[in-house]
Amino acid sequence: MTDDKKRRGLFFNAFTGRGGDVSGEGSGGIREKLQAAFGTNRRGGVNTKAAAQRLGVSQRTVQRWVTESGKEKSRPSAKHLKSINQKSRQAATTKRGRRAIVKGLKPSIKRGKYVSIGAMQGPKKGGKDYFRDRDVTLPGPLSPDDTNMLLDAWAEGGDDAAMQQLRDLYGDRYLEDWDFGEIYDINLSDRP
Numbered sequence: 001m002t003d004d005k006k007r008r009g010l011f012f013n014a015f016t017g018r019g020g021d022v023s024g025e026g027s028g029g030i031r032e033k034l035q036a037a038f039g040t041n042r043r044g045g046v047n048t049k050a051a052a053q054r055l056g057v058s059q060r061t062v063q064r065w066v067t068e069s070g071k072e073k074s075r076p077s078a079k080h081l082k083s084i085n086q087k088s089r090q091a092a093t094t095k096r097g098r099r100a101i102v103k104g105l106k107p108s109i110k111r112g113k114y115v116s117i118g119a120m121q122g123p124k125k126g127g128k129d130y131f132r133d134r135d136v137t138l139p140g141p142l143s144p145d146d147t148n149m150l151l152d153a154w155a156e157g158g159d160d161a162a163m164q165q166l167r168d169l170y171g172d173r174y175l176e177d178w179d180f181g182e183i184y185d186i187n188l189s190d191r192p
Helices: 003-016 030-038 048-055 059-065 078-093 095-108 124-130 144-173
Strands: 114-123 132-137 178-189
Touching (some): 003 078, 003 095, 003 144, 003 178, 030 059, 030 078, 048 059, 078 095, 095 144, 114 124, 114 144, 144 178
Antiparallel strands (some): 114 132, 114 178
16 A cells, blocks of 8 residues: 555544545455445444445445455445445545535534644654654644644645644644654544
């Protein structure tokens, strides 16, 4: 998996909490791809009703694809698998997909979120000598407005815009001139 696809998945999972597979590749679990493309139900499982409607199959068919037994009772056809891969990728790579996700998230943001990033990171001014593998959590939660700004940046500009918004937030609230290299974890949560 390329670094861009890995970063795409990190942002998607951090912002949505879905844990979905947005690589768009043939490998990977059907459950994760369906969660990415069609969301989750109240219990955190695949929204089988939405998936069935959008894929043109019965809800029971989708349920068989994601059975809990550990062995799939059936697999999607090549046509449906291609559609699932495409829709899971588009959920994170298109403005339309990201906007739809953010629209669903915004009403639930009553409090700000804590932001933590695990990456090769450090102050730009210090050069590469100060870049190291760190987990850095911003002090205190973001305000609901800052949280919404971060989500809007991701919805409108994708991973690059969200990354710039995070650089600005870390520069304002952590250490001026803070920058990130390779990211391996992004976490937005209600608690530090």
